[in-house]
Amino acid sequence: MPTGARHPRRTKLARIGAIAALFALTAVPLVAAGASGEEQSDLKSRMEAIQARLDAATVKVEELREEQDEVLHDIADIEDRMAQLEDSNEELEKRVVERANAMYRTGSSGMVEVLFSADDFSDLTSRAELMSRVSLDDSGVFVRLYRAEKELAALSAQLSDEKARLADTEERMEAEAQRLQGEFDAVAAEYEELQAKLAAQAEAAKAANSAPAAPSAPSAPSAPQAPVRFTGGMTCPVAGPVSFVDSWGDPRAGHTHVGVDMMAAYGTPVVAITSGTVTYAAYDGSGGNMIFLSGDDGNQYWYMHNQQNLVTGGHVSAGQQIATVGDTGNAVGTPHVHFEYHPGGGAPVNPYPLVASIC
Template sequence: MEIQEPPTAGAWGEWNPTEDSVRPVRGKHRVAKQRGGLARSSTVLGVGVIAAVGASGIATAQDRPQVSISLPALPDIMSGGGNGQQEKPSSGAERAAQANPVIAQHADRTADAGEILRNRILQQAESQHEAAEAEARAQAEQAARDAAAQEAKDRLEEARKAAEEAKAQAEAKAAEEAETARKAAEEAKAAQERPAPAAGGYSLPTSSYTLTSHYGVSGSMWSSGHHTGLDFAAPTGTPVKAVAAGKITSAGWSGAYGYRIVLQLADGTEVWYCHLSSMSVTSGSVGAGDTIGRVGATGNVTGPHLHLEVRKGGSTVDPLAWLESKGLNV
């Protein structure tokens, strides 16, 4: 930088910088405060340098006569203080701290505030992350509970349906068994009422029977002192059938015989059906195997049975031998 010799006092007039002239210029040269760290420190340093330069005469040159300014020799900050050693250039922050310790302290406080803000932001982010994870875990647990509840509900519904199906199957099976039993009973009843196979026009007097008392057995139960017929023990209501074609000559109550039907055959033989519970035919002609009454326990009896007597010429004969003589397998 070329330094001009100061002119004579008579040409321009002597002007010496005063304390007022080197103060920072206020007004249009003032820079607004900057907030934050090293950038603010650098800005303030730049403003200070500009203000110093303006104070040395540039800013006030418009109001005073032009003069030559002599600047004092400044220490060479780039050299080693005149000892021939070059100093390491200072950073902007170090130069700002050397120029104004207050600015440096403010920069340190700003840096600390920035670190605190950073830590708060990190803590807030971590808290938000933990809250998000907790919410995700809660949602997952709720979803698991909902899934378990739905699974239990589905299993309960399946069990209910299985129980209903099992009940329906059991009812259907029971109804089928009942229908089978009913048909079997009807078939058995029809078989009982169906005329027995005749041997030369003769038929057994009943079915599903057991022979209990035979002809001629002695005992005090009979007034004659012995049994005069053949007993076919069978359940009450078992059909009683005509052993051969003939005519019913008597039907009704007969004392110790209970309800009795007398069937007279063509050769004059009489067949007595005694202790009947009911009488289906009380008169007229019937054919072999026709149902004429039902087994019962009326009269002098100890249980339901058919007392069958065969009489010829007014005298009793052995019913078993007579039936077998007609070709019947009793």
């Protein structure tokens, strides 16, 4: 089982904080502009409720994925130990035969007859009490083989238990992943409605701040616009309901996780986080459909497990759709975008703070 300190699970509370900040920035101008519609607090509470539902389901899926990896790690350890024992047993079995032949040649025929009257080799090795009648060297060979056979039997039973545990974990993970997909489907309509209202209110606030003073009449409210999700020239890589936790450094199939898994419904648009050039768009065995984006800001952004890549190269703008969310590669059953952040095109760093601040 992998060891090492585990960081506590951190869900996307930063996103709720960003939403709260948006309300704080726009509340006064909206009131001044006479904006109509739902109260600010109601919009905020509805968005928080949606995100809480998604995050709760995502945490369960991530916990089961971690449990699955731990079981797979244990199974690999057991199988490695069994392979080592089987290799060493071959040598021990040869030595047992050699010692038996030597005993026969020296006239210890009675001992040889007792040894080879066993029904099978396992029965022979279990007669450890006979070793008191032969030399210490002979005894050591038989005892080591006997102990190795016993350990192999115990490991075989342990392996069966771990495989049963793995099947149970994967069954529960599949059920939770399906439940998460159901949550995404259930909140999709309300989520888009709230995003549109937030965008409309933000546009109204912008218009109110930029409009010249008109003492004769208040400014007319702006018409609703498409949802705006840009922050500092960047936009969330997933353009729809999304949920993720800080899983940086978690075990993943023999290595540590070097990205953030952004859970979303199948087919949800995947967009360019910033403007840049697509330098790689192809299928990889474990990463599935992948896209590497070399940002105009000098950083690289990697997207994996896409259901479909919609671009093959060229320059894209921030917010432009480049793929759809899927579960290709080794992500079958858990649709998400594995997103990596490579500052300056170098080694990856934890992308959670970045995406949590803009999603």
